[in-house]
Amino acid sequence: MSESNPFVAAWLLIVSGDPTLAGIVALSLRVTLSALAIALVIGLPGGAFLAMSRFPGRGLLVIGCNALMGLPPVVAGLAIYLLLSRAGPLGPLGLLFTPSAMVMAQTVLILPIVLSLSRQVVEDLWSEYEEQLRSLGCSGARAIPTLLWDGRFSLVTAVLAGFGRASAEVGAVLIVGGNIAGHTRTITTAIALETAKGELALALGLGIILLGLTLVLNGGAYLMGQYARRSAGQPW
Amino acid sequence: MVGKVASLFLFLAVVALGAAAAQAQSATGPMTVASTTSTEQSGLFGAILPRFRARTGIEVRVIAQGTGQALETARRGDADVVFVHDPASEERFVAEGFGVRRHEVMYNDFVLVGPKADPAGVRGMTDIAAALARIAARGAPFASRGDESGTHKAELRLWQAAVVDVRQTGGAWYRETGSGMGPTLNVASATNAYALTDRGTWLSFRNRGELEILLAGDRRLFNQYGVILVNPARHPHVRARQGQAFIDWLLSPEGQKAIADFRIGGEQLFFPNSKASAS
Numbered sequence A: 001m002s003e004s005n006p007f008v009a010a011w012l013l014i015v016s017g018d019p020t021l022a023g024i025v026a027l028s029l030r031v032t033l034s035a036l037a038i039a040l041v042i043g044l045p046g047g048a049f050l051a052m053s054r055f056p057g058r059g060l061l062v063i064g065c066n067a068l069m070g071l072p073p074v075v076a077g078l079a080i081y082l083l084l085s086r087a088g089p090l091g092p093l094g095l096l097f098t099p100s101a102m103v104m105a106q107t108v109l110i111l112p113i114v115l116s117l118s119r120q121v122v123e124d125l126w127s128e129y130e131e132q133l134r135s136l137g138c139s140g141a142r143a144i145p146t147l148l149w150d151g152r153f154s155l156v157t158a159v160l161a162g163f164g165r166a167s168a169e170v171g172a173v174l175i176v177g178g179n180i181a182g183h184t185r186t187i188t189t190a191i192a193l194e195t196a197k198g199e200l201a202l203a204l205g206l207g208i209i210l211l212g213l214t215l216v217l218n219g220g221a222y223l224m225g226q227y228a229r230r231s232a233g234q235p236w
Numbered sequence B: 001m002v003g004k005v006a007s008l009f010l011f012l013a014v015v016a017l018g019a020a021a022a023q024a025q026s027a028t029g030p031m032t033v034a035s036t037t038s039t040e041q042s043g044l045f046g047a048i049l050p051r052f053r054a055r056t057g058i059e060v061r062v063i064a065q066g067t068g069q070a071l072e073t074a075r076r077g078d079a080d081v082v083f084v085h086d087p088a089s090e091e092r093f094v095a096e097g098f099g100v101r102r103h104e105v106m107y108n109d110f111v112l113v114g115p116k117a118d119p120a121g122v123r124g125m126t127d128i129a130a131a132l133a134r135i136a137a138r139g140a141p142f143a144s145r146g147d148e149s150g151t152h153k154a155e156l157r158l159w160q161a162a163v164v165d166v167r168q169t170g171g172a173w174y175r176e177t178g179s180g181m182g183p184t185l186n187v188a189s190a191t192n193a194y195a196l197t198d199r200g201t202w203l204s205f206r207n208r209g210e211l212e213i214l215l216a217g218d219r220r221l222f223n224q225y226g227v228i229l230v231n232p233a234r235h236p237h238v239r240a241r242q243g244q245a246f247i248d249w250l251l252s253p254e255g256q257k258a259i260a261d262f263r264i265g266g267e268q269l270f271f272p273n274s275k276a277s278a279s
Helices: A006-016 A019-052 A058-068 A073-084 A099-135 A140-150 A152-168 A171-177 A187-196 A200-232 B002-024 B037-041 B044-056 B067-075 B087-095 B128-138 B150-161 B181-191 B199-204 B240-251 B253-261
Strands: B031-036 B060-065 B081-084 B099-115 B142-144 B174-176 B194-198 B211-215 B222-230
Touching: A006 A019, A006 A200, A019 A058, A019 A099, A019 A140, A019 A152, A019 A187, A019 A200, A058 A099, A073 A099, A073 A171, A099 A140, A099 A152, A099 A171, A140 A152, A152 A187, A152 A200, A171 A187, A187 A200, A187 B037, A187 B181, B031 B037, B031 B067, B031 B240, B037 B044, B037 B060, B037 B181, B037 B199, B044 B060, B044 B240, B044 B253, B060 B067, B067 B081, B067 B087, B067 B150, B081 B087, B081 B240, B087 B099, B087 B150, B087 B222, B099 B128, B099 B150, B099 B181, B099 B199, B099 B240, B099 B253, B128 B150, B128 B211, B142 B181, B150 B194, B150 B222, B181 B194, B181 B199, B181 B211, B194 B199, B222 B240, B240 B253
Parallel strands: B031 B060, B031 B081, B142 B174, B142 B194
Antiparallel strands: B081 B222, B099 B194, B099 B211, B099 B222
16 A cells, blocks of 8 residues: 555555454554553552552662653563563463563553552542541451542543553564564554555554544543543532 | 452463463464565565465464574574575574574565765666775765664675775764664665665665665675574474475475565566475
């Protein structure tokens, strides 16, 4: 395709119903949402735990999580690559150049974001409600679900930030996935490939599709939040 | 309790990964070829792999890297077959015991591209070394891969033939992009620089701007591709059966014909020259 207008290129791609494109979009969503799910399952309770507990080295852990939010994707990718390579410690699993490897790399990238943002949200709630919850006999681990539920509207930001970082990322998935056609090619690695081929309009067209997907997801999250807030009777 | 919950989730994650690994390791699984950007980005694999799959049912996954990186990937045991174009490094790879045997598959050629205006005046020359020497003498911008790829190594050999030490140029006119052929051509196109490229990538490259072929045909621009099975004695998990089947097919009259049949705009990109084949 040598359409020179990226918007037309994007439109033609979408209306053509190209199964290759559908596969690429499906894989991107599958990898990103898997990584996000794992990061949320570990990161939300983990962040809440960090917010509520005091132990030696906690400060270092908080600083570490904050700093890792800026971890360069290519470094995360290289670390996972060396870990999963046949010559590396997890080599026998044979996971390099598979979608699983991409999920691992993205999880490493977004876990610090989910941890840090949820710690921040829960810390504020905890300082506000600690006495009340304690007086109700709800303390420690049992308070975590309550606090997470109470902070759910703010925590949406952590979810969206994690999704954004994972879906926009190319450096790590390119290294650990290998950009194999029909197997580990995502929207972002396809953009890198089309750019390399000089198909700039097509590359930008794919970028527009990715942005569109992100926009739809963010819009959905916003509307769901609005609806939930109204149902919960909260004034904002 | 939090600790228990966290360890449960970690356990689940490990189980999920293990299941994925078991699936990936099944004996009938697909094989991996570490190859070069020139073969993948030109569309060659997209054209020939369906024919191989129709014949054998074997799925081939291609990772496109520079020749140096592809051989490194195979050295670590992360590919079953390498399909690259730098005979010297390929022979070293086999001599070191990482590969079983090197087979010649096909060739194409390198071409010197540059801006239409041709500030160094190399158009019409037939001697690539003399042309490079003139580019260096005029200090005309030249975009180099700079990534240890087969094309980069070929380019460095040509500079040597031209008696120009590009390491001493300080980057004023000689610019290393440190990336693949396409990105390097994008840089050349944007800065009106000269560049050495394989013809396959050039023919399929769309963002040419002012660039065109200025010199081709010198026999030093010949570009031979070889294919090697990664040594199963070194890496026992290598899918030797599938890998050998792929190599045998590439060298067979059918595979050689598939390579010859691949064209862009009517122009043939790669020329099969397997010694095993009658064609």
